[in-house]
Structures are given as C-alpha cells and as structure tokens.
Amino acid sequence: MTQATTAIPHAEALARLASGATPTLRKSGLSRELLLERYHPDHAPAAAATLQIGANAGERCHPTLAELLQANALIDGFDLAGAEQLSTDVLVIGGGGAGAAAALTAASHGADVIMACKLRLGDSNTVMAEGGIQAALGRDDSPQRHFEDTLRGGHYRADPLLVAQLASDAPDAIRWLIELGMHFDVTDAATDGGTLRYKQAGGCTQPRILSYRDYTGLEMMRVLRETVELDPAIRLLNRCPAVELLSHDDGSCAGAVLFDLEYQRFVVVSARSVILATGGCGRLHLQGFPTSNHYGATADGLVLAYRLGAKLRDLDSFQYHPTGIAFPSRLAGGLISEAARSCGAWLINGLGERFIDELAPRDVVTAAILRECADGRGIERDGRIGVFLDTPRLARQWPEGIEHHLPALAHLAAKCGIDPATEPMLVYPTLHYQNGGVVIDGEGRSTVPGLLCAGEVSGGIHGRNRLMGNALLDIIAFGRRAGQRAAEDIGKRPLRRGDIEHVYSWQRTLVQSGLPRQARAPRLYPGPGHYPLHRNERSLA
Amino acid sequence: MSNTLRISIDGKEKEAQAGDSILQAHLKGDETVTANIGCMGQGVCGACRCLVRKEGERETATRLACETLAEEGMQVSFMDYYQPARVSRYGLEDIRDGWEWMKHLRDVFPEASNCRHCSGCDRACPKGITVQEGIALASRGELQAAAEVFDACIMCNLCTLACPENIRPNHVGLFLRRAHAAQTLRPGDLLRRLDQQRRGELAIDLSAVPTAQGERA
Amino acid sequence: MDKLNQVLLKPAIQVGADLFAWMQQGGTQGLATALDAPQTLIQRIADADLRGMGGAGFPTARKWEAAAQAAGSEKYVVCNGNEDEPGTFKDRTLLSRTPHQVIEGALIAALAIRACHVIFYLNPHQQGSLREMRRAVAQWQDSPWLEKVAKAVGQPVDLQVVPSSGRYIGGEETAVVASLEGGFPFPRKKPPFPAESGVRGCPTLINNTETLAKVSHIIRHGADWYRALGVGAASGTKLYSLSGDVMAPGLYELPMGTSLHDLIYRYGGGMLEGKAFKAVFTGGPSNTLLTRKDLDVALDFDSVRERQSRLGTGAMIVISEGSSIIRKVAEYIGFFAKGSCGQCPSCKCGTFQLARLLERVDSGRHSPADLAALRHLCQILPGSGRCGLIDGAVTVVQSSLHTFPQEYGIAATAD
Numbered sequence A: 001m002t003q004a005t006t007a008i009p010h011a012e013a014l015a016r017l018a019s020g021a022t023p024t025l026r027k028s029g030l031s032r033e034l035l036l037e038r039y040h041p042d043h044a045p046a047a048a049a050t051l052q053i054g055a056n057a058g059e060r061c062h063p064t065l066a067e068l069l070q071a072n073a074l075i076d077g078f079d080l081a082g083a084e085q086l087s088t089d090v091l092v093i094g095g096g097g098a099g100a101a102a103a104l105t106a107a108s109h110g111a112d113v114i115m116a117c118k119l120r121l122g123d124s125n126t127v128m129a130e131g132g133i134q135a136a137l138g139r140d141d142s143p144q145r146h147f148e149d150t151l152r153g154g155h156y157r158a159d160p161l162l163v164a165q166l167a168s169d170a171p172d173a174i175r176w177l178i179e180l181g182m183h184f185d186v187t188d189a190a191t192d193g194g195t196l197r198y199k200q201a202g203g204c205t206q207p208r209i210l211s212y213r214d215y216t217g218l219e220m221m222r223v224l225r226e227t228v229e230l231d232p233a234i235r236l237l238n239r240c241p242a243v244e245l246l247s248h249d250d251g252s253c254a255g256a257v258l259f260d261l262e263y264q265r266f267v268v269v270s271a272r273s274v275i276l277a278t279g280g281c282g283r284l285h286l287q288g289f290p291t292s293n294h295y296g297a298t299a300d301g302l303v304l305a306y307r308l309g310a311k312l313r314d315l316d317s318f319q320y321h322p323t324g325i326a327f328p329s330r331l332a333g334g335l336i337s338e339a340a341r342s343c344g345a346w347l348i349n350g351l352g353e354r355f356i357d358e359l360a361p362r363d364v365v366t367a368a369i370l371r372e373c374a375d376g377r378g379i380e381r382d383g384r385i386g387v388f389l390d391t392p393r394l395a396r397q398w399p400e401g402i403e404h405h406l407p408a409l410a411h412l413a414a415k416c417g418i419d420p421a422t423e424p425m426l427v428y429p430t431l432h433y434q435n436g437g438v439v440i441d442g443e444g445r446s447t448v449p450g451l452l453c454a455g456e457v458s459g460g461i462h463g464r465n466r467l468m469g470n471a472l473l474d475i476i477a478f479g480r481r482a483g484q485r486a487a488e489d490i491g492k493r494p495l496r497r498g499d500i501e502h503v504y505s506w507q508r509t510l511v512q513s514g515l516p517r518q519a520r521a522p523r524l525y526p527g528p529g530h531y532p533l534h535r536n537e538r539s540l541a
Numbered sequence B: 001m002s003n004t005l006r007i008s009i010d011g012k013e014k015e016a017q018a019g020d021s022i023l024q025a026h027l028k029g030d031e032t033v034t035a036n037i038g039c040m041g042q043g044v045c046g047a048c049r050c051l052v053r054k055e056g057e058r059e060t061a062t063r064l065a066c067e068t069l070a071e072e073g074m075q076v077s078f079m080d081y082y083q084p085a086r087v088s089r090y091g092l093e094d095i096r097d098g099w100e101w102m103k104h105l106r107d108v109f110p111e112a113s114n115c116r117h118c119s120g121c122d123r124a125c126p127k128g129i130t131v132q133e134g135i136a137l138a139s140r141g142e143l144q145a146a147a148e149v150f151d152a153c154i155m156c157n158l159c160t161l162a163c164p165e166n167i168r169p170n171h172v173g174l175f176l177r178r179a180h181a182a183q184t185l186r187p188g189d190l191l192r193r194l195d196q197q198r199r200g201e202l203a204i205d206l207s208a209v210p211t212a213q214g215e216r217a
Numbered sequence C: 001m002d003k004l005n006q007v008l009l010k011p012a013i014q015v016g017a018d019l020f021a022w023m024q025q026g027g028t029q030g031l032a033t034a035l036d037a038p039q040t041l042i043q044r045i046a047d048a049d050l051r052g053m054g055g056a057g058f059p060t061a062r063k064w065e066a067a068a069q070a071a072g073s074e075k076y077v078v079c080n081g082n083e084d085e086p087g088t089f090k091d092r093t094l095l096s097r098t099p100h101q102v103i104e105g106a107l108i109a110a111l112a113i114r115a116c117h118v119i120f121y122l123n124p125h126q127q128g129s130l131r132e133m134r135r136a137v138a139q140w141q142d143s144p145w146l147e148k149v150a151k152a153v154g155q156p157v158d159l160q161v162v163p164s165s166g167r168y169i170g171g172e173e174t175a176v177v178a179s180l181e182g183g184f185p186f187p188r189k190k191p192p193f194p195a196e197s198g199v200r201g202c203p204t205l206i207n208n209t210e211t212l213a214k215v216s217h218i219i220r221h222g223a224d225w226y227r228a229l230g231v232g233a234a235s236g237t238k239l240y241s242l243s244g245d246v247m248a249p250g251l252y253e254l255p256m257g258t259s260l261h262d263l264i265y266r267y268g269g270g271m272l273e274g275k276a277f278k279a280v281f282t283g284g285p286s287n288t289l290l291t292r293k294d295l296d297v298a299l300d301f302d303s304v305r306e307r308q309s310r311l312g313t314g315a316m317i318v319i320s321e322g323s324s325i326i327r328k329v330a331e332y333i334g335f336f337a338k339g340s341c342g343q344c345p346s347c348k349c350g351t352f353q354l355a356r357l358l359e360r361v362d363s364g365r366h367s368p369a370d371l372a373a374l375r376h377l378c379q380i381l382p383g384s385g386r387c388g389l390i391d392g393a394v395t396v397v398q399s400s401l402h403t404f405p406q407e408y409g410i411a412a413t414a415d
Ligand SMILES: Cc1cc2nc3c(=O)[nH]c(=O)nc-3n(C[C@H](O)[C@H](O)[C@H](O)COP(=O)(O)OP(=O)(O)OC[C@H]3O[C@@H](n4cnc5c(N)ncnc54)[C@H](O)[C@@H]3O)c2cc1C
Pocket: A093, A094, A095, A096, A097, A098, A099, A116, A117, A118, A119, A120, A122, A123, A124, A125, A126, A127, A128, A129, A130, A131, A132, A133, A134, A217, A240, A241, A242, A243, A277, A278, A279, A280, A292, A293, A294, A296, A297, A298, A300, A301, A335, A432, A433, A454, A455, A456, A457, A468, A469, A470, A471, A472, A473, A475, A522, A524
C-alpha cells in the first residue's frame, strides 16, 4: 500500500470534524484525466510490465499477474499416472455465481456436469456482493440506455457486442433467478405499483440496481447453491481446486486436473467442454492494496487459460473500490458499499475538507482519496491511513437512515466498534474487481476450442471500469450462455482423455525465453507458500 | 499491558494481536489454510464454523471465526462442512401448487414435525436466528412467517448439524423462501419488459455505439 | 467355577415372575428383616460397601442418605432399567429372569428413604423385561407386603412400570427425571441432584437395576457376608457383560475384583480361535481402554480406576490383534453422536467433528494437522455438556490415542 510518510492524527481530525463547521469542497486543480494518471494505482510505475510469452506476448500486464501467467505448472506428467479418472460432458471450474449459473443451465440442457470448487460451493465473491444487480426495467429506462451507460462507464473499451448481450439478457436473467426462488426488494403495491425497487448507481443515467436488502449476493448464492446441490445431473466436488487444464493434440481443451484435498490425490476429469468460472484476483493484493475479495480470488483461471493458449485482455486494469475499511486492521479492505455515498455521505480529509464529488466514477474517487493520503492530508489511526466517511453528518440529516436503509453499514460499523451516527469510519481504497480477463465471444467461448469462461475471469464486458451491479448481472447472463453453449456442443466435442502436452511446450518456451522455471502457478491459496500437492513436499512432523 | 495474546487453534498455539479475529489468528503461520475460510470477515459465507471455548469457561460454543475476536487463552476447533448423507431432492417445479405447500413441505421434510424443542439449533446458530421458532411456525402452516425467520441465514449448516431429529432447519427455511419467491414474485415492470422483448421491441442498436469522442464533445 | 453366579444369577432363583417360587427360594426374607428395623437400613448398605452399578460406582448408602434427609413427604424410588449402550446386557437379564429380586430391593430402598412411589423405568425395546416386570409387580400389588411397607413408611406406596423412551440418553439420571415428568429425556443441569429435587421437585432416589437387585440379599444375609464375596478389599459380586472376540461371550456374575484375565480365559473360554488379546473397551463404552498389561487388573471400581480407567457397567468388549481400534472407536463415537440429545451444540457438533477426524485417520488420508486437531478437540469438549455423554465420548478417543498411538501413526507418548 502506498502509505504517506505523514498524516494527520486521528484525534486531531476527529476534533476538527466535530467542531461542526460545514466542510467545503476543495477545488481539485487537476483534470480527471490527470488525477487518474497521477494517482490511480493502474497508472503507477509499479503496475506496468510486458508479457514475454503466451498469446498476449508484448502486451501490458500487471507485474504480479505477469509473474503468475508466465510461471511453470504445478504438476508434471507422472502426477496423472495414479490419479482417479472421471469423465463428464461439461466440467465447471469455480463455485461462485457464474459457475453455478453455467452448471445449472448446462444440466437443464441435458448435459452431465461436474462442478469443481476450490473451497466450498458458494464461498466466493458472489456471496459477498451487497449492492445489487443491474437490469433496465424502469419505464424511462431501456436496455439501450443500460448498454450505453456500461460502455461509457468502461471508458469505451468494452466489446460492444458483449455489452449489448449483457443489457438485453438482463430482464430474463432476473426472471431466471426468481424462478429459482431468489427474492428481490419490491416497492409498495398500493402506492408504487409493486414493481421491483431500483437504486441509483454511480455512472448510470437511470436508477436500475435491483437488490435484496443489502445482501443481494448472499440471497443469490444461497439459492444457487441449494439448486445445484439438489440437481441430480450435477456432481459437486468441494475442496477440489483445478491445478491444470488438459489438452488434445489439436490444442483444444480436454478437461482438467483437480487436486482433491480431502483425499489428498489428483483427479483427472475428462470433459467435452470446460467452463472456467474462477472469479477474480483480489487476494494477490496488487501493489500491497487490501482487498474486498474472498480468500480464493487468486487469478487461477487466468493462469490456466493462458498456459493453454487462450487470449486474455485488459490485464493492467483493476477496480479499486474507493471505500474499503481502513481501521481496524482486522477488517481492512472490507467493503463499505457505494450505497452510503449514494445516500449522501461525504468523504472528508484530515483537514476537514471535502475533496471530490463522492458520486464521481469509482476510479476517480479512488484516485482522489489516494492523492489526499499521498499529500499528507490523510488521517492516521493506529498505523492505518485513510479518510473519513462522514456518517455522523448523514445521521444528523437523516436520523433513521442508517439503521433502516443501510443495515449492512450499521452492522459493519458495529463490527468495527464504531457507532456510525457519532463517529466517522476511516476508509481507504481496496482492490475490488478484475476488469479484464479471458477474451470471450457472445457465448462464453475463449479462443481455445472447448474452453469457455464466465464471470469475473472473463474480460471485455466491462472495459476498463465496471459499473456497480453489472458484475452480478454478467455472471448470470454469461454463465447461462456458456452453460447452454457447452451443453449444445456435446455432440460436437469428443470425450477422450487429454494430456498436458501444452505444459511441456510451455516449459520449452520458458527455457527459450530465459524465464525462470521455478516459479509455479496457479497460486490456489493466498499465504506464505504453496500448498504442497506432492507427498514429498509435505512435512510429516 | 501487552497487546499480544495467545490462542490455540486445532492444537496449534498462535499469537494474535488484540483486535484480531480468530480467523486472522488462524492465518498466522506457515501452513496454507485450505478450508473453513471464504469471505474473511463479512460473515456471509458460513465457512469458518468453529467451536470456541474461552479461558476458564465450561461452555464450548459454535461461532464464526471471522466474526469472533481472539481472546487470551481461547481454544478453537474448526468444523467440517456437514452435509447429511440423505437429503430428499426436490425441484421447485414440483411444488407449483401453493394450496399444497403443507403437503410438499411434509413430503420433502418429513422430520420437520418431529421437533423435540431442544433449542440446540438456536444455541448453535452464530447469527442469532430463532431457528426453533421458524420450524414451529412452519409446522403450524405459517409458512411465510417461517420463511422470514430465515431471512438473514447464511446457510452455515450448523443448525442442521446440531439438530438431533435431522430436520435440516435452514433448508426448510430456504425451501419456503424459494417457494414463496418462485410462486408469488411477479413484478409488473419485469413482466412488461419481458413482454416487450418477446415482441421484438427494445433491441439494442449497436450502430448507435457511443464513442469517447462523442461523449466528450 | 465355584465362584460363578453365586447370588443374582444363582440358577435356583431364576424363577421368573412367580412370586411364590421366589419366596420358596428365600425371597421376601430380606424385606421382612428390613421391616423389623427400617432405620438401620442405610447403615447396613454402607457397611456392605454397596456401589452404584449404573456406571459410576458411587456409594449407594450416600445417595440413600441424601434422599432420606431431603425435605418432603412425597419421595420417589426409581429403578433405572434403561440399559441401552453397546456391550451392556445385564439389567435386562435381571428384569426378565428375576424381577422379584429387583422389586424387593426397590421396596427396601423405599423403606429406607420413606418413599411412597416406586417406579421401574424400563427400556421398551426389551419386551421381555417389560412383560415379566408387569406380571411381577401385579403379584406384589395383590400381596400383603405392600401394605406392610406402607405402614412402615406412613403412607400408601404404589408400584409402577413406566417404559422409557428407549433412547440411550434417557438413562442419564436427570433425563430419567425429565422423562418421568412426561417430557423428552433431556438431561438437566446438576445440582440440584435428583436425590434432593427430582421428579416434580420431589426427592428422587435413582438406582441402577443391578444395584437394587443386590439389596435384599445384603439385608437378608448381612453386610459381612456380602463383603466377603468380593476379592480382597472389594465387596460383593458383579455382573460382567463379556463380549467381543472371546469363545464364550455372555453374562457372568463373579466376585467383585475378579481379574480381567480370569474373566476372559477362565470363564469366557479364552480368545476366539487363533486370535491374540489386544484390548478391552469397558462398559459404556465410554472409558479408557484396558490393554495387555492390564490383564491382571482386578475388576472392581477402585482397582480399575488405578489403571486410569473405569469399571463402568461391568461391560467388557474384548478386541483381538488385527482389529482396528480406531474403527471401533469411530463406531462408538457414531453411537454417541446419534444419542446426543441436541441441547448442547458442543456435544452434537463435537462428536461429528471427532467422527470426521477419526474417519480420516482410519482411512489413512489424514495429515499431522488432523491429529493435532483431534487431540485439541479432546481438550475443549469435556465438561461442555449438561451430562456426561460428551465426556465419555472424549475419554474413549483420548484413551485410544494414548494407548494405541501406533494405530494413529504417531510415536508413543511417555506415560
Ligand atoms: C465485497 C464485494 C461486493 C460486491 N458487490 C457487488 C455488487 O453489489 N454488485 C455487483 O454486480 N457486483 C459486486 N461485486 C462483484 C461480484 O460479486 C463478483 O464480480 C462476481 O460475483 C464474480 O462472480 P464469479 O462467479 O465470476 O466469481 P466468484 O463468485 O468469486 O466465484 C469464483 C469461485 O471459483 C473458485 N475458484 C478459484 N480458483 C479456483 C480453482 N483453481 N479451482 C476451482 N475453483 C476455483 C473460487 O474459490 C470461487 O468460489 C462485489 C464483489 C465483492 C468482493
């Protein structure tokens, strides 16, 4: 984390805030472009590297990610020898929302499905989502507006075809979720017609976020998990991370190698199609940033797909959510949803000033906070630096607001040991979302035949910045598309045992390009070392 | 006073800082953690189930490690994810008829009427949900009220593990919640939009792709 | 073999529910003696050093004294015949073959504490016990004896046969109380102990069936006679339920303090053909394992305790070399997990996690961390429940870890 050498002590900043003077909005003095360029983490010198091998050779990539993408495999040929053999039509890797949607859809289209989860089905970023999911349903709204907002939000770098599908799939995605038994908040039938309730999101021209209280992801994931667990066509393998993909001679995908943690052995799954839905990479803690992501977000899918030859994109673009918790350290990186700012909470620096329009795009607000901290106007508490989210002012203006409309914020504050009505929370940007990922077409197909992708692991839908609520939509919309495509391909794709020939050729490339062969990936789990997959690496003490 | 405290987790002594959660203390050390972890503090995934005994206390309680602060002398054992060997599968399409919900509930969860009111589920629930009451409401036919009891349930399955009658209370709750949404949630705006799309309206005009230039102009 | 079946299982007294036949064998003489001097009964039981045969070996006289001293005119005597754990099959034998010996003992207990209700709390899965006890009780109700006891107690005395829930947990004494009050057999917090406040708040003396069966003989023949039956310092006889890998499994009444070796090799016919002795799970099976070096142990409460184990109900489940201790332990943990009543999540969840870890060890796929976790669970679970179920479960696991470390793939710990 780029921490300032100087900052204003918490007590001092608190006293200033409590003095009651109305904070003024300081003039920025920098254009948004300049602000981003100078302060957004994506633009930092430490964020730039160039890939040397693979389908994206010569392109820009975050160095931490580049290291993993250009690493050696975790396994070797002899690991496959004694492994358990399974086969299936469709193998889904990753147990978040995208994986569940893909598995259910493939199964409902007649495919036999195996679903492999690194942790347990549902322990994912999806279950953590609070804010909601976008769908243009309002009278004054339209898929077209949703499409345009998304493109603009992504700085016009998204694939328009994918965005168009995203926006037009949205209503049916919501219907599908309701059919599985997911609830959404509705307006009062008597006064407002009993429609779904819309919330405003930054960067949107219409309020279009649908939600269930402020645990939309939990509601979505528990319904999806139950449905998957009850589906006889899906065989669920918990605690079985994918450690490598399998390939056919023609370079197409033939399945994957899993490691079964419970039985401590490799499992080889031959599949006609593989759907990668492994989510993001927040736990790589790029540039030392804290993260809002779950424990398993370690970019495994990108690594596996890249080694098999898949093209990736926007590997230098990440979303840093402006308001992560800075204090206490126990919860550092935890997300304070945009809802607080939508409701009018201000951001205040150590001098008691506002310094940015709180509802500007996320990347801009993030850059502005980092600027305050870099320039010594941040606030320090027990070694943690950030700025204030001024909830006390919000509480004064709107006495019941926090408790009734922001229960998750109230809950979170309580966990921080803070009464949000009287004390502001200390916030600092947190690594939140991987904007780029595997290049896909409209049906989730990567550039490698037989390998499909859905969810955060894929790229191109959000360009270089994602709007709130579009990720939950993307995982359902494209999870379903990929699931259907894979099921429809059953007749076209062979079910033959694959091999890891691509790993050998990758290793040759490593040697030729002078890259180290000791570095191994995927990471699988954050932490100090690699999980020992081989018996001789395990300590017996 | 030192801020460092000792806590023992699954037989390993860990040093933690005052204010650390049990989960954070657990992560200190060289071993890679591969289970009982997910959202890491948000308390929504239910992966970090554990038994916790505080120093000098007899009681050993079920808790979420990411939401419980480490205390000096605490002893913690993590618990595997429990899935009963037999569960009756159901599809929401099988329970379309709302007049038959009591019967469907009985068919899928025949044990629900056997509640012996031991309160084990209530004590086990790390989220303070009144599980037993939910089951009582369900058995009485007050299905919506029962569903609401489980509104904030994170499906950690601790109540299912704790229940001596194999009732699987949280799954009863989810069954009711799902049935309710699937059968009754028919928002007018969504119906209208789907209908418009079905009639071919509102197709996206890709040629109207906005450009950065266009916007900024 | 002369020491076999001298008192409770004496062939001559196996007369079933026939009260007249029982009297012909000397039955009711103990009760008659007791009626002559009811106030001396507790002392005589104390002199005989009678212990509770339900598992704990608690001095019976002390319990009687507490119930006698407790305030209240309405008191209960409950004969605990719930017997439901693996390997124990003694009470059902007494109840179905010699019901009168049990009833007579219970009436003497009622005399001693001046109880007006005598309840036989029986496991409904043992139909023979229920049937014979019902028949036997009916005969006492028609006999003059009840009247005599009532006179001595100072109020009418009733006898009832009440089926228990048939659940294992229903045998725990506070669960007995809860069950007799018409509820689910949930154990309760102690104190108060049932002797002070039991069924509907009345002082309630709860004794195991075997304990009560011995009473009439002690009163009839005297404390000295009873004490002399035992080996060394131990007093009386004991019913041993012998099972497992032995030639002649069965129920043996032997002098209290008979050695484990004699029980297995002299009376039990030795080990099953070609098998070598490995270990014994003693009655519960919720106690520490006995091993080859314990073959010489005298099977009485105090001697077994000196080996850090417990005599328990006197059940001896013999395991031979070649059988997996861990598998057996896992089986018993499964039994306890199923029997756990649900009130205490630590018991239900703790037994689940114990079982999971044992399963991993048994299949050889465990890591050192799993063993550390198993040991740790054994530390945090004891005492966390309302009753002793979880403690017993932990004891077996801990004992197997201690006694058979090699099966867990760990080096032996120093004693
Ligand atoms: C705190 C938070 C709040 C958010 N709020 C919102 C919101 O309000 N609205 C919105 O639209 N979006 C939100 N997002 C973003 C959104 O939740 C995610 O982008 C989206 O859920 C990703 O879904 P997914 O299925 O692609 O990945 P995930 O849900 O992360 O699932 C990926 C799964 O794959 C598993 N996995 C990883 N590697 C492997 C491997 N090698 N083998 C097997 N399995 C593997 C992971 O453990 C995980 O279970 C939020 C994200 C976070 C973290």
